[in-house]
Amino acid sequence: MDWSLSIDKAIPKPLRVIFRGAGQVFFCCNAVTGLIFLIALYVGGITAGLAATVGVISSTVTAYLLGFSDDDIDAGLYGFNGTLVGPCLFLFLENTPQLWLFVVLASMLSTVVMAALMRILQPYNIPVSTSPFVLTCWMFMVAVYSFDGFSRGPVLPAQGIPVEIVADSVASTSAWFATFTQDVTVAWYTAITKGVAEVMFADSIIVGILFLVGIAITSLRGAFMALSGAIVGVVVPILLGADQTLIEMGLYAFNPVLTMMAVGWVFLKPSTGSALLALLAGILTVICQAGLANFLAPIGLPTLTFPFVLVMWMFLFAASRSRYWGNSN
């Protein structure tokens, strides 16, 4: 909205770039929105907030030092991957002193990977999005097994492919129906807000609401798509019979949130058609989330936002060949 962009421009440049970096996690090039996101992260937990701050500063400063495009840096494009790297490593790994060094190194690497993937995708005019964050964090998380500073690898909330799935399925289905009929309203309310919050690893209703407010300040359509994505990320896994704990934590929702924002608001021309396409993309993101989670479980890695990245890439590449959305590049 106009008033927020006026404030955005009034903020001193170094701060503005950092805030915009945080804002770009949800595609918002707006320092006010980014500031609200950072405040929300500190509300969710001091360590997460500090880690995000260290991350966004490290990755942005690295971009300056390596001489990448000033316009890109100014838009916060070299900040959002670092913003995510910090809280991610602190959620999944042990909180040791070495971890702060890892956050700085990983944020620096995320900037190199960002520039590299921007170069690779440049002829296609497709966004890199959060893929540098995902690839960098995966590498650091699986590397810690080799280093004495860490006594364990990443800890996942999900179980992956359960061995006893056959025996359980009948019992769990009937139990699930019982729970469903009792708690369905509460679960939805929790799951949908947490689904937005989990984009930055916060298991918190209030953080999710603050994120939605921040997005709404930049764009109402953006906030509507985020909310729709969270609803898809709760309804679809319920219909498919996915694990209820994961659904209630919002762990099926944060990827569709990003997919629907990207396809339905940011990267295609806003229309009823692109909204429907975003809905299809959101539904498929839920299945991709389940598939990738089971694929990565044996190696002990979480999906992070890669289901969103994969589905968004497929839909944006495909859209460029469509007579409705494509251009002739």
Next chain:
Amino acid sequence: MDWSLSIDKAIPKPLRVIFRGAGQVFFCCNAVTGLIFLIALYVGGITAGLAATVGVISSTVTAYLLGFSDDDIDAGLYGFNGTLVGPCLFLFLENTPQLWLFVVLASMLSTVVMAALMRILQPYNIPVSTSPFVLTCWMFMVAVYSFDGFSRGPVLPAQGIPVEIVADSVASTSAWFATFTQDVTVAWYTAITKGVAEVMFADSIIVGILFLVGIAITSLRGAFMALSGAIVGVVVPILLGADQTLIEMGLYAFNPVLTMMAVGWVFLKPSTGSALLALLAGILTVICQAGLANFLAPIGLPTLTFPFVLVMWMFLFAASRSRYWGNSN
């Protein structure tokens, strides 16, 4: 052949597009050939035939709705991945009511992935081939572990990396020689025809013969390459000492069938040189098949036609840098 192309043009457009979609599984843009393939699938099993029909219709209709190129749709290029998705999911997953929904969703996604990969490979002028089918089916197959509608994941015919491989090898080698000298003729006849049939997941001699007839109607060189690929896919694994059950089911042969058709008939200028190159590609496809099968076995996924896709891509990319086959694009 000319008479079949006359019939092809006489068939009403919607039917022709569907039939050509089936035909493109073996690179045949010919409705007569496609119709024979569909009939062969129904001969192999009513469910497989129905699943292929639902798949080819879903993927083709999706391409219309998303506004992709009319010429591509008309050539059946948005049909063959759906044709394969249907029987694939029914072979490897449980036959539950949810599975029909999955076949429709996966066929729709295969169309999105097809358009996306066409865009990615466009600057290189390299075909997407069956990669959308493979990637989509892998994702759906590994996703079902998370959903109550399915009580198990995909079931593979192969064992992957056997733990007791050392102990077995001496015994199995001598046993194999005994079997070899007795049944070698029968085994070859079975393995070669089934090798062609397994491209569409049919474990049947008659289906393989019908497929070969269908290909021969479009091109004799195509049928010759398919037959050569099947022979390579039986002889080479026998020489390398691979598992005999897998060889007899044609599971080492369906990938070289497609590789030799692609390299020796469809995508390079037909010549003695490209026939020899196809032979080398076919042999390497057998090794790639073994490697990828062992790589995917721990996660419980079959290779599908990915060995063919990988080897074909390598040879076609490489051919574009050769003074014999390349052009200066």
Next chain:
Amino acid sequence: MDWSLSIDKAIPKPLRVIFRGAGQVFFCCNAVTGLIFLIALYVGGITAGLAATVGVISSTVTAYLLGFSDDDIDAGLYGFNGTLVGPCLFLFLENTPQLWLFVVLASMLSTVVMAALMRILQPYNIPVSTSPFVLTCWMFMVAVYSFDGFSRGPVLPAQGIPVEIVADSVASTSAWFATFTQDVTVAWYTAITKGVAEVMFADSIIVGILFLVGIAITSLRGAFMALSGAIVGVVVPILLGADQTLIEMGLYAFNPVLTMMAVGWVFLKPSTGSALLALLAGILTVICQAGLANFLAPIGLPTLTFPFVLVMWMFLFAASRSRYWGNSN
């Protein structure tokens, strides 16, 4: 150096191409350097030397037969992947008669993959480097589980993700300090030279020194970067507390050796800036090495030189978007 280039030009063409192929393993287009590398390999072990010779000849002859660019062949670009394929398969697999066939087939495939990746990376002007060797050897190594000719799969020196890592870490840390204070000088001397030698799979101090001499003949900056990479590959894993046996064998060092040569000498304009960038790349290669090793351990595959390839690609792609190193292609 000038005298070595005069000799290089005086050597008959077929021999020169083969020697340059060996030289290109360390980015040296210089037959004298390549000859020293080959001699060093034979010093390390007759079989390794023979396997490298068979590999470099097979891959170079294949490039001639398939009609790839004469200039590329003459520079040894179709030789270095074959040079690596030979000793690699002999180190990790059983020494059976079939293995010589595998070395020839894998070297031929490495040439096809080389040409394919050259075509893919051509619009970006990024080198293929040793990725064809890595991809080809991975495929052949995991394939042997399916073939009777081999009674086992590849044998790794590393353990991957240790189950008992928690219990061990306290004990091993104190033990490590004890060892560290006693043997630190010897360990460094051994680890650094072996780190250079392990690029071609030689666990030998003398081979490492011969390699450094060979590189110095082509370029002193190249030799300096190689030595710096080896030091990074010893110091950084010691600081992070990695396994000491692996460090002493040079198994954390051979990848940073190549990364620092590529980033600090071959592919960016030599300057203090690019030397610092090479240092950062070298440090990140150590973490990438640990991550990829743990990722591949369950499937039984070694990282080979892929950590170097990945980090080099990221830094070179990124450099092309930097105002300090990039060009406007």
